[in-house]
Amino acid sequence: MGLVESGKLPKSLTTLLNTSRKYSLWVYQWGLACCAIEMGAAFGSPRYDVMRLGVIPLPASPRQADFVCVSGTVTDKMAPAIRRLYEQMPEPKYVISMGSCANCGGPYWDSYSVTKGIDQIIPVDVYVPGCPPRPEALLEGIVLLQEIIQHEDMQEKWNKDPLELGA
Amino acid sequence: MTAISDRRQMAYVAAQAADARVNVELEAEGMTLNIGPQHPATHGTLRIVARLDGEQVIEAEPIMGYMHRGYEKLTEVRTYPQVTTLVNRIDWLGSFCNEVPFILAAEQLMEIEAPPRAQHIRTILFELGRIAHVSLFLGDLGVQLGAVTPVFYAFRDREHVLNQIEAATGGRFHPNFDRIGGVKDDLPAGWIAETRQVLQKLREFCDLIDGLLFGNEIFEARTRGIGVIPADVGLSYGLSGANIRASGVDWDLRRDAPNGLVYDKVDWKVWTHPDGDAYARSWVRLQEVRESCDIVEQLLDTMPPGPIMAKVPRIIKVPEGEAYVATENPLGEMGYYIVSKGGLEPFRVKIRSASFNNMSITPWLLQGAYVPDVITILASLYFILGDIDR
Numbered sequence: 400m401g402l403v404e405s406g407k408l409p410k411s412l413t414t415l416l417n418t419s420r421k422y423s424l425w426v427y428q429w430g431l432a433c434c435a436i437e438m439g440a441a442f443g444s445p446r447y448d449v450m451r452l453g454v455i456p457l458p459a460s461p462r463q464a465d466f467v468c469v470s471g472t473v474t475d476k477m478a479p480a481i482r483r484l485y486e487q488m489p490e491p492k493y494v495i496s497m498g499s500c501a502n503c504g505g506p507y508w509d510s511y512s513v514t515k516g517i518d519q520i521i522p523v524d525v526y527v528p529g530c531p532p533r534p535e536a537l538l539e540g541i542v543l544l545q546e547i548i549q550h551e552d553m554q555e556k557w558n559k560d561p562l563e564l565g566a
Numbered sequence: 567m568t569a570i571s572d573r574r575q576m577a578y579v580a581a582q583a584a585d586a587r588v589n590v591e592l593e594a595e596g597m598t599l600n601i602g603p604q605h606p607a608t609h610g611t612l613r614i615v616a617r618l619d620g621e622q623v624i625e626a627e628p629i630m631g632y633m634h635r636g637y638e639k640l641t642e643v644r645t646y647p648q649v650t651t652l653v654n655r656i657d658w659l660g661s662f663c664n665e666v667p668f669i670l671a672a673e674q675l676m677e678i679e680a681p682p683r684a685q686h687i688r689t690i691l692f693e694l695g696r697i698a699h700v701s702l703f704l705g706d707l708g709v710q711l712g713a714v715t716p717v718f719y720a721f722r723d724r725e726h727v728l729n730q731i732e733a734a735t736g737g738r739f740h741p742n743f744d745r746i747g748g749v750k751d752d753l754p755a756g757w758i759a760e761t762r763q764v765l766q767k768l769r770e771f772c773d774l775i776d777g778l779l780f781g782n783e784i785f786e787a788r789t790r791g792i793g794v795i796p797a798d799v800g801l802s803y804g805l806s807g808a809n810i811r812a813s814g815v816d817w818d819l820r821r822d823a824p825n826g827l828v829y830d831k832v833d834w835k836v837w838t839h840p841d842g843d844a845y846a847r848s849w850v851r852l853q854e855v856r857e858s859c860d861i862v863e864q865l866l867d868t869m870p871p872g873p874i875m876a877k878v879p880r881i882i883k884v885p886e887g888e889a890y891v892a893t894e895n896p897l898g899e900m901g902y903y904i905v906s907k908g909g910l911e912p913f914r915v916k917i918r919s920a921s922f923n924n925m926s927i928t929p930w931l932l933q934g935a936y937v938p939d940v941i942t943i944l945a946s947l948y949f950i951l952g953d954i955d956r
Contacts, residue, residue, distance in 0.1 A: 431660035433951055444721030477632045480603055510636040531739055
């Protein structure tokens, strides 16, 4: 860690660390609506089998998770809980927004009670479009997230100031 | 039976007394257990605040609204064909079943009747939706009780049904296939033969679950006599669907009010169970999946030829009037009360969804239950949060 903070991490070591990180992702499932079933199909069914990508879908709490998959309609009543559990996750943390509702409000774009996109409350790394997206689409989203992690400069990621959220 | 407010008042007094007793005996306070709003066992975003005395629940209060999306208001600014897209997502597991009562109510107002072939296709997809819906329940039930294996089988075999729905409608999850006056497309070539094979797979799945869960001693021990709903209490809370049939009430809208679906042309049986406990509710659902397979099989045999759309104007304007149509959805009675003022959009739509009533019994049912049984009771009541909050 000292090496990382001093900013003198050799490139080969960064690649090694990133490769290890991207293949051991613990995902916190924030299943909310229709998308939760498709997320369950991707994470819990033998046909899609997310574990072959190195993703472990069942951490006991957000404190053990590397990324959160928010799938479904986020309402204004639910939004504070999402923010709170996101803040409990340890850094480095990532967010996948699954489905049109989590991305932008989706079919409820003019509803009085739906939050139009979770990027208003937490920063999103990967958006998966669809209503709901097929499990294959979610798997592609996870692969994209792994690419982000692979090309990440950890010095930049860990040396910067604490995240200012929702400012 | 006392009124709900009286009972809650009594429960509150009982909680206070229990707290005082525990405080004196153990020098400890009663505990408040918060389940949710994000919990794997609540099928979504239900929150339950339970007051405990040791391991027993004294009072449980469900808090809803975390999935309220404002359906009834949104339907007022959507045209009738657009509403179909929207209502798909109320009970997201049985999407097609949500469209049917709305379309039937609109058809009743417009005095249109779908051609026989369209009615057949509707009923088949309705039952396929039920099979996909309830088969996931049967797998999920195991997970709630600590058996992880059934859910893998459920997801595996549910995919076969979803494939058939997708082949016919183009939508794997939200078909949006029902139209005022008929259905969007005819069935594709070879679909009927494929569906027969899928039904065979689902029957095997039912046998598998029958052995894995219902023949399992631990499962029986954890569900027999848990969460017993007497028939009169269930009826007074407005329970419907398999929850009330498991209490011995022989009531099924598919048989009693077919409303434009062709259940009267099929030879089938309404399953009931006298016990009213968690085991009975699960068992009735298992038998219903089997019965649905038989219904679809018979409908595939008697598919009439002909058109799939009645004559409907290009721009759909529903004449002034009011109509209520309810159908027997996988979760229970689901109905739409449409008030039309003759415009492109409904003036007002009241949605009666099954889960809201099915869940309303939980404060009564959870009183006195042990903490591990809370999850069993919630799982066996089987509600979908989108169906509760809308």
